[in-house]
Amino acid sequence: ISKYTNVKVCPIYGGxxxxxQIKQLRKGVHxxxxxxxxxxxxxxxxxxxxxxxxxxxxxxxxxxLDMGFIKDINRILGKIPKGKQTSLFSATMDRNLWRIxxxxxxxxxxxxxxxxxxxxxxxxxxxxxxxxNNRYPILQELISDQKVQKAIIFTRTRRxxxxxxxxxxxxxxxxxALHGELSQNQxxxxxxxxxKDKVNLLVATNIAARGLDINGITHxxxxxxxxxxxxxxxRIGRTARMEREGTAITFVAHDEExxxxxxxxxxxxxxxELKTSIKVKSGPEKKYNAVxxxxxxxxxxxxxxxxxxxxxCPRCFSSKKHRNMRKH
Numbered sequence: 001i002s003k004y005t006n007v008k009v010c011p012i013y014g015g016x017x018x019x020x021q022i023k024q025l026r027k028g029v030h031x032x033x034x035x036x037x038x039x040x041x042x043x044x045x046x047x048x049x050x051x052x053x054x055x056x057x058x059x060x061x062x063x064x065l066d067m068g069f070i071k072d073i074n075r076i077l078g079k080i081p082k083g084k085q086t087s088l089f090s091a092t093m094d095r096n097l098w099r100i101x102x103x104x105x106x107x108x109x110x111x112x113x114x115x116x117x118x119x120x121x122x123x124x125x126x127x128x129x130x131x132x133n134n135r136y137p138i139l140q141e142l143i144s145d146q147k148v149q150k151a152i153i154f155t156r157t158r159r160x161x162x163x164x165x166x167x168x169x170x171x172x173x174x175x176x177a178l179h180g181e182l183s184q185n186q187x188x189x190x191x192x193x194x195x196k197d198k199v200n201l202l203v204a205t206n207i208a209a210r211g212l213d214i215n216g217i218t219h220x221x222x223x224x225x226x227x228x229x230x231x232x233x234x235r236i237g238r239t240a241r242m243e244r245e246g247t248a249i250t251f252v253a254h255d256e257e258x259x260x261x262x263x264x265x266x267x268x269x270x271x272x273e274l275k276t277s278i279k280v281k282s283g284p285e286k287k288y289n290a291v292x293x294x295x296x297x298x299x300x301x302x303x304x305x306x307x308x309x310x311x312x313c314p315r316c317f318s319s320k321k322h323r324n325m326r327k328h
Contacts, residue, residue: 001031001033002031007030007031008027008028008029008030008031009029009030009031009032009033010024010025010029010031010032010033011032011033011034012025012032012033012034012035012038012039012042012048013034013035013038013184014035014037014038014184015183015184015185015187016184016185018038018041018042021038021042021047022042022045022047025042025047025048026047032048036064036069036072036073036076037069037072039072039076040072040075040076043076043079050076050079050080050081051081053080053081053084054081054083054084054085055084055085055086055087056077056080056084056085056086056087056104057086057087057088057089058073058086058087058088058089058090058100059089059211060089060090060091060210060211061073061088061089061090061097061100062090062091062092062093062094062097063207063210065094065096065097067207070096073100074100074103077100077103077104083106086104086105086108088100088101088105088108091230091233091234092230120233120236120267120269121269122240122243122244122245122246123236123239123240123245123246123247123248123269124245124246124247124248125236125247125248125250125267125269125270125271125272126247126248126249126250126271126272126273126274127249127250127251127252127260127271127272127273127274128142128249128250128251128252128273128274128275128276129252129253129254129273129280130251130252130253130280131253131254131280131281132253132302132303134278134279134280135223135251136164136167137278138251138276138278139153139221139223139251140171141276141277141278142221142249142274142276143173143201145276146219146247146249148200148201148218148219148221149200149216149218149219150194150197150200150216150217150218150219151200151201151202151217151218151219151220151221152202152203152204152209152212152217152219152220152221152235152238153175153201153202153203153204153221153223154204154205154206154209154220154221154222154223154224154226154235155203155204155205155223155224156205156224156226157205158179158180158181158205160223160224161177161178161179161203161204161205162177162179162181164177164203164223165177165201165203168201168203173200173201174198174199174200174201175199175200175201175202175203176190176193176194176199176201176202176203177190177202177203177204178190178191178194178202178203178204178205178209179204179205180205180207190202191212191214194214195214197216203223206226206231206234206235209235209238210234212238213241214238214241215241215242215244217238217239217241217246218239218246218247219239219246219247219248219249220235220236220238220239220246220247220248220249221248221249221250221251222235222236222248222249222250222251223251224251225250225251225252225256225259225260226259227259229259229262229263229265229266230266232250232263233266233267235248236248249274250263250271253302254281255302287300287301287302288300288301288302288303288304288305289301290305290311291311292311292312292313292316293310293311293312293316294312294313294316295313295315295316297313299313299314
């Protein structure tokens with residue numbers, strides 16, 4: 001924001017030493033960029049004063065609400081003077097976001113940007129049929145055959161990102177993981193290594209990769225297809241920057257074809273099948289009965305559960321993930 005200008009910007013977020021932030025705030029800044037938790041921390045300490053604020057920007061508001069920050073956002077907005085300019089950016093709009101608009105905006109104007117306008121025409125979108133046992137061999141083949149130079153590989157879970165990056169490194173690839181269990185310093189280190197081409201395969205979760213703006217990404221690989229179509233568009237938008245072309249490849253198992261259909265409905269650009277030399281099972285895969293560690297309800301798993309590791313139904317897994325994210 002402040003490059004080549006005299007504008008003073010202070011980033012405030014968890015994982016960094018707070019006294020450095022306090023020192024910078026006391027010197028006076030024009031813009032504060034921060035996370036809800038750390039902003040409230042500074043407000044509580046009296047090291048951040050919002051009385052002179054005239055512009056507020058809520059970026060990725062839907063994600064902040066998904067992670068349970070609605071009360072924090074309301075507390076922060078409640079301390080900012082009326083009459084300020086407020087802008088809210090979001091991929092989706094639910095009633096909680098509309099409530100924020102109505103409570104803190106004066107006659108807000110709604111601006112819609114279609115997903116197909118965001119460089120999708122410059123992204124070559126493909127999908128690959130997989131089963132749960134051959135994802136990794138197919139990934140290995142694609143990295144070689146598709147001449148993957150610099151890619152983000154998206155996984156569903158932090159554990160999955162960690163395991164996949166270790167596997168790739170073991171097989172000679174220059175890979176690192178980016179997920180919520182890393183400290184802020186570790187995340188910054190991984191991101192910088194990827195930005196400077198010291199790492200060419202970044203294995204990441206959705207939340208960890210939010211806000212990444214890195215040029216030169218040739219491929220986005222959805223190792224796990226996202227549950228929501230909007231997440232798909234967020235992911236693939238990380239390639240084809242600066243009017244360059246890019247490729248997005250999505251792995252789709254037999255029981256995930258409905259998600260691919262949902263994505264196809266939301267875009268006018270084509271998503272074509274990419275064939276590989278590895279044989280894929282054509283029918284539905286075997287499912288195993290399991291009991292959720294949290295709610296104790298029965299559900300189905302694509303792998304056989306063991307007593308050594310607790311398993312969670314999709315609803316409990318999602319809520320547990322969001323609770324853990326708030327800690328970071």
